[in-house]
Amino acid sequence: MIDTPKVDWFALAPTLALLGASGVALLATVLVPAWMRKSATAAVALAGFVVAAILAGAVFAESGAPQSLIAESMVRDRLAAFAQVLLAVTGAVVVLMSWAERRRADGEYYALLAAAGAGMVFFVGAENLMTLFLGLEWFSLCLYVLVAIDTERAASLEAGLKYLVVGGFGSAVLLFGSALVFGATGELGFASIAAAEAGEDAFLVAGLAMVLAGLAFKVSAAPFHMWTPDVYEGSPSSITAFMSAATKTAALVVALRVLVTAFPDESETWTIAVAVLAVASLAWGNLAALAQRDVKRLLAYSSISHAGFMLIAIAAGTEAGAEALLYYLVPYSAMSVGAFAVVAARERELGHSVELEGLAGLGWERPLHGVAMWIFMLGFAGFPLTGGMFGKLFVFSAAYDAGDWWLVLVGVLATAVSIAYYLNVVRWMYMRAGTELRLAPAGGAPPRDSTLGIAVAASAVVTVGSFFLAQPILDYASDAAASLPF
Amino acid sequence: MLTTALILLPIAGALAVAVLPLPRLATGGLALLVALMEVGLWIVAASNFDFDEGGLQLGTTQQWVESAGISYAVGFYGFSLWLAGATVIVSAAAIGYAVWAGRDRPRAYHALMLFLTGAVVATFASQDLLLFYVSFEAMLIPLYVLVGVWGGERRLQATLWFVVYTMVGSLLMLASVVAFGVSQGTFSLVESGTSDNVWVFLGFAVAFAIKAPLFPFHGWLPVAYREAPVEVAAVLSAIVSKTAIYGFLRIGLPKFPEPAEDLTVLVLVLASAGLLYGSILAFRAPDLRGIVAYSSMAQMGLITLGVFAVNDLGLDGAVLQSVNHALVSASMFLLVGMVERRCGTGELDELGGMARGRPVLATLLLVAGMIALAVPGSATFAGEFLIMTGVYAEGWGYAAIVALSVVLAAMYTLRLISAVLHVRPGRAVRDEALDLRPGELALVVPLVACLLVLSAWPALVSQSSFAGDEAARVIVEGLR
Numbered sequence: 032m033i034d035t036p037k038v039d040w041f042a043l044a045p046t047l048a049l050l051g052a053s054g055v056a057l058l059a060t061v062l063v064p065a066w067m068r069k070s071a072t073a074a075v076a077l078a079g080f081v082v083a084a085i086l087a088g089a090v091f092a093e094s095g096a097p098q099s100l101i102a103e104s105m106v107r108d109r110l111a112a113f114a115q116v117l118l119a120v121t122g123a124v125v126v127l128m129s130w131a132e133r134r135r136a137d138g139e140y141y142a143l144l145a146a147a148g149a150g151m152v153f154f155v156g157a158e159n160l161m162t163l164f165l166g167l168e169w170f171s172l173c174l175y176v177l178v179a180i181d182t183e184r185a186a187s188l189e190a191g192l193k194y195l196v197v198g199g200f201g202s203a204v205l206l207f208g209s210a211l212v213f214g215a216t217g218e219l220g221f222a223s224i225a226a227a228e229a230g231e232d233a234f235l236v237a238g239l240a241m242v243l244a245g246l247a248f249k250v251s252a253a254p255f256h257m258w259t260p261d262v263y264e265g266s267p268s269s270i271t272a273f274m275s276a277a278t279k280t281a282a283l284v285v286a287l288r289v290l291v292t293a294f295p296d297e298s299e300t301w302t303i304a305v306a307v308l309a310v311a312s313l314a315w316g317n318l319a320a321l322a323q324r325d326v327k328r329l330l331a332y333s334s335i336s337h338a339g340f341m342l343i344a345i346a347a348g349t350e351a352g353a354e355a356l357l358y359y360l361v362p363y364s365a366m367s368v369g370a371f372a373v374v375a376a377r378e379r380e381l382g383h384s385v386e387l388e389g390l391a392g393l394g395w396e397r398p399l400h401g402v403a404m405w406i407f408m409l410g411f412a413g414f415p416l417t418g419g420m421f422g423k424l425f426v427f428s429a430a431y432d433a434g435d436w437w438l439v440l441v442g443v444l445a446t447a448v449s450i451a452y453y454l455n456v457v458r459w460m461y462m463r464a465g466t467e468l469r470l471a472p473a474g475g476a477p478p479r480d481s482t483l484g485i486a487v488a489a490s491a492v493v494t495v496g497s498f499f500l501a502q503p504i505l506d507y508a509s510d511a512a513a514s515l516p517f
Numbered sequence: 518m519l520t521t522a523l524i525l526l527p528i529a530g531a532l533a534v535a536v537l538p539l540p541r542l543a544t545g546g547l548a549l550l551v552a553l554m555e556v557g558l559w560i561v562a563a564s565n566f567d568f569d570e571g572g573l574q575l576g577t578t579q580q581w582v583e584s585a586g587i588s589y590a591v592g593f594y595g596f597s598l599w600l601a602g603a604t605v606i607v608s609a610a611a612i613g614y615a616v617w618a619g620r621d622r623p624r625a626y627h628a629l630m631l632f633l634t635g636a637v638v639a640t641f642a643s644q645d646l647l648l649f650y651v652s653f654e655a656m657l658i659p660l661y662v663l664v665g666v667w668g669g670e671r672r673l674q675a676t677l678w679f680v681v682y683t684m685v686g687s688l689l690m691l692a693s694v695v696a697f698g699v700s701q702g703t704f705s706l707v708e709s710g711t712s713d714n715v716w717v718f719l720g721f722a723v724a725f726a727i728k729a730p731l732f733p734f735h736g737w738l739p740v741a742y743r744e745a746p747v748e749v750a751a752v753l754s755a756i757v758s759k760t761a762i763y764g765f766l767r768i769g770l771p772k773f774p775e776p777a778e779d780l781t782v783l784v785l786v787l788a789s790a791g792l793l794y795g796s797i798l799a800f801r802a803p804d805l806r807g808i809v810a811y812s813s814m815a816q817m818g819l820i821t822l823g824v825f826a827v828n829d830l831g832l833d834g835a836v837l838q839s840v841n842h843a844l845v846s847a848s849m850f851l852l853v854g855m856v857e858r859r860c861g862t863g864e865l866d867e868l869g870g871m872a873r874g875r876p877v878l879a880t881l882l883l884v885a886g887m888i889a890l891a892v893p894g895s896a897t898f899a900g901e902f903l904i905m906t907g908v909y910a911e912g913w914g915y916a917a918i919v920a921l922s923v924v925l926a927a928m929y930t931l932r933l934i935s936a937v938l939h940v941r942p943g944r945a946v947r948d949e950a951l952d953l954r955p956g957e958l959a960l961v962v963p964l965v966a967c968l969l970v971l972s973a974w975p976a977l978v979s980q981s982s983f984a985g986d987e988a989a990r991v992i993v994e995g996l997r
Contacts, residue, residue, distance in 0.1 A: 439695060446688055462673060505584055
C-alpha cells in the first residue's frame with residue numbers, strides 16, 4: 032500500500048484549466064472545419080486563460096498561510112496566486128492580440144500558447160528545485176516552438192533556433208546549479224534547503240550562482256540577455272509580447288521566491304549578485320536601446336532595462352522590495368503587451384517589420400494606437416499618470432530604505448537615458464509626417480483588428496489605472512509578499 | 518472641493534475636446550468656454566478664500582497610497598491662490614489666441630492646452646510632495662507635444678533641449694522626493710518635518726532652477742521660446758516658470774531651512790548674475806521673441822532674489838512680481854505673435870514704423886511695454902521696489918544690481934517698442950498689415966486691464982499673499 036499524497040485540486044485548478052484548454056484546442060485543430068478553426072481554437076484558449084485568471088483569483092482570496100501541496104513540491108500561497116492572475120490575464124490579452132495579428136488558421140498556435148501559460152502558472156507555484164526545473168522546461172519548450180511557428184519567415188526560424196540553443200544552455204546551467212545545491216544540502220525543497228543550514232559551503236554558493244544565472248536567462252537580465260533582441264525581433268509579435276510580459280513575470284517571481292525561501296542565510300551574497308545584474312541590465316539595456324532603429328529590438332532592450340529595475344527591488348532583499356516588484360509587474364506587463372500590440376498592428380499595415388521611420392504619422396492616422404503607444408512609452412519612462420511612475424517610485428523607495436542609495440542613483444541615471452529613446456518613438460509617431468517618407472502600404476483593405484484594439488485599449492487602461500488605483504494593487508502585492516519568509 | 522474642481526475642470530474639458538468630434542470652430546469655442554469657466558471658478562475660489570486668515574484653505578485630503586504615505590492633498594495659501602489666478606487668466610488668453618490663430622488639428626491642440634492648465638493649477642495646489650512631482654512632470658507631457666508638433670522650423674531641436682534639461686531636473690527631483698519622503702515616512706507637505714540634507718535640497722533646487730529657468734540652467738530657453746507656438750511660449754514663460762517659484766516657496770525654503778540658508782549667498786549671486794546677463798542678452802537679441810524670452814529669464818532672476826532674501830518685503834515682492842510678470846509676459850508674447858502674423862517675421866531689422874495707421878496696436882504695445890519696464894506707478898514697479906528693498910537687507914550690492922536691471926529693462930523694452938512702432942517702415946511691414954482686430958483686443962486688453970488694476974492697487978496681491986505682515990515667518994515656520 033503506497034501512501035498517496037493529498038492533492039489540493041483547487042490550488043492546481045488554474046494550471047489544469049489551461050492544460051485542459053490546450054488539449055481542447057489541439058483537438059479542435061483536428062476536428063473543427065478550417066473556416067472556423069482559428070476562431071474556435073482562439074476562443075478555447077481565451078476561455079482557458081480567463082477561467083485560469085478567475086480560479087487564481089479565487090485561490091488568492093481563499094489562501095492564508097502558505098501550504099505545501101503534493102509532498103512539498105508545490106506551494107499554495109498568495110504570491111503564486113498573484114502571479115498566476117497576472118500571467119493568465121496577460122495570456123488572455125495576448126490571445127486577443129494574436130487573433131487579430133495572425134492570419135493563418137493554425138490551431139496549434141493557440142494550443143501551445145495555452146500550454147505555455149499552463150507551464151508558467153505551474154512554474155510560479157514551484158517549491159522544489161525539481162518542479163522549478165519542470166515548470167521552466169514546460170513553458171520554454173512551448174515557447175521554442177511558438178517563436179519559430181512562422182515557418183515561412185527565415186527570421187522566425189532563426190529566432191527559434193537561437194532561443195532554443197541559448198535557452199537550453201540556460202536550463203542546463205540551472206539544472207547543474209540545482210544539482211550542486213542538492214549535493215551541498217541533500218535537499219530539494221526550498222524550505223528544507225534553508226533549514227539544512229549548509230553555511231558557507233562552496234558548492235552551495237556555486238549552486239546558488241548557477242540557479243540565479245539560469246533564471247536570469249529567462250528574465251533576460253544582462254549579461255544573460257544576448258538572445259533577447261534577436262528573438263524578440265524574429266518572433267511573431269504576439270509571442271514577443273507574451274514573452275516580454277509573462278516570461279519575465281514568472282521568472283522574476285520565481286527568482287524572488289527561490290532566493291528568499293531557499294537562501295535566506297546567503298542573502299548578503301545574493302543581494303550583491305542581483306544588484307550587479309540589475310546595474311548591468313540597466314546600463315546595457317538602455318545604452319543599446321539608444322542605437323536601435325527597429326522598434327521591436329528597441330522594445331527588447333527596453334525590456335532588458337526593465338528587468339534591471341525589477342531586479343533592484345529583489346536586490347533590496349526586503350518585504351518592501353517584494354511588494355515593489357509585484358506592483359511593478361502589473362503596469363509593466365500591460366505596457367509591454369500593449370506596445371507590442373501596436374507594433375503588430377503597424378507591421379500588418381506596412382507588410383514588413385517596423386523601423387522607427389515606419390511609425391511616422393501613426394499618431395494621427397490611428398488615434399487609439401497613437402495615444403496608447405504614447406501612454407506606454409511615457410509609462411516605460413516612468414512619467415506620472417502611468418503606473419510606471421509608481422513602479423519606479425516603490426522600487427527606488429525600497430532600495431533607499433534598504434540602504435542601497437547608489438542603486439537609486441543608477442536607476443535615476445538609467446531613467447534619464449531611457450527617456451531619450453522612449454520620447455523618440457513619440458516623436459516619430461507625432462512629429463514626422465508619413466507621406467514625406469513614402470511608406471508603402473501593404474495593400475488591400477485595412478486589417479480588421481477590433482480584438483487588437485481591445486487588447487491595446489485594455490493595456491492602456493491598466494497602465495493608467497494602476498496609477499490611480501495604486502493602493503489596491505499595492506495591498507494585493509503586500510498580501511502576496513507576506514507569504515514569503517522575510 | 519473647490520480646489521479639486523479647479524484642477525479637474527480643465528482636465529475634463531481636455532477629455533471632452535479630444536473625444537467629441539466637433540468641427541474646428543466649435544472645438545475652439547468649447548475649449549475657450551472651459552477656460553473661461555475655469556476663470557469663473559477661480560473667482561469663486563478667491564471669494565471663498567479668507568485672505569486675512571492665512572494658512573491652508575480650500576483644502577481636501579484623500580488617502581491615495583496609504584502604505585507609502587502618499588495622499589491626494591490639495592489646497593491654497595494666499596500666494597499660491599494668486600499664482601493659480603494668473604494661471605487661469607493667462608491660459609484663457611492663450612487658448613483664445615490659439616482659436617483666433619486657427620491651429621491645425623484643433624482637437625488635439627486644445628485638449629493639450631487644457632490639460633496643461635490643469636497640471637499647472639494642480640502644481641500650485643499640491644500639498645503632497647508626490648502629487649507636486651506628478652503635476653510638475655505632467656506639465657512636461659503636453660508641452661513636449663505642443664512645441665514638437667505645432668512649433669516652428671527647428672521644433673525638434675527645441676523639444677530635445679527642453680526635454681533633456683527638464684528631465685535632468687525632474688529626475689534629480691525624483692531622487693530627492695524619494696529620499697525626503699522615505700526618511701520622513703510621509704510625502705505630505707503638511708505633516709512632514711524639515712530636513713538638513715543639503716544634497717536632497719540641491720536636487721529640488723536644480724529642478725526648480727531649470728524650470729524657471731535661472732542662470733546658468735537656461736540653455737533650453739532661447740530655442741524653446743523661439744520655436745514654440747507663440748501662445749505656448751506665453752504659457753511657458755508666464756506660468757510654467759512660476760511653478761519653480763512655488764517650489765521654492767512651498768518646499769525649498771520651509772522644508773530645508775538650514776541648507777537653504779547655507780546656500781543663500783550662492784543662489785543670490787547666481788540670481789543676480791542671471792538678472793544682469795538676461796537683461797543684456799535681451800538688449801542684444803535680434804528678434805522680438807528673443808527680447809521677451811531673455812527678459813523673462815532676467816525677471817525670474819529678480820523674483821528669485823526676492824524669494825531668497827527671505828524677509829517680508831522680498832517675499833511679498835516676489836509673489837507680486839510673479840503675478841505681474843505672468844501677465845506682462847503673456848501680453849508681450851501675444852502682441853509679438855500678432856506682429857509676427859502680420860509681418861511674417863520677428864526680426865527687428867525688418868520691422869518698424871507700425872505705429873503709423875495702427876493706433877490700437879501702438880497704444881497696447883506701449884502700455885504693456887511701459888508696465889514691463891516698470892515705470893513708476895506700475896504694478897511691476899511696486900514689485901521690483903519691494904524686492905529691491907527686501908534684498909537690500911542681504912547686501913546693498915544686490916539692490917544695486919536690481920536698480921541697474923531696471924535701467925536695462927527700460928533699454929531693451931524701449932528698443933523693442935521703437936523697433937516695432939517707430940523708426941522707418943521695415944521691409945516686412947506692408948501697408949495691408951492691419952491694425953489689431955476686435956478679437957485680438959479681447960485677448961490682450963483683459964490682461965493689460967488686470968495689470969492696470971494691480972498698478973492702482975498692488976497691495977491686493979502683496980498684502981494678501983501671506984497672512985498678516987509676516988511673510989518670512991509664514992514661510993520659515995508656518996509651512997513647515
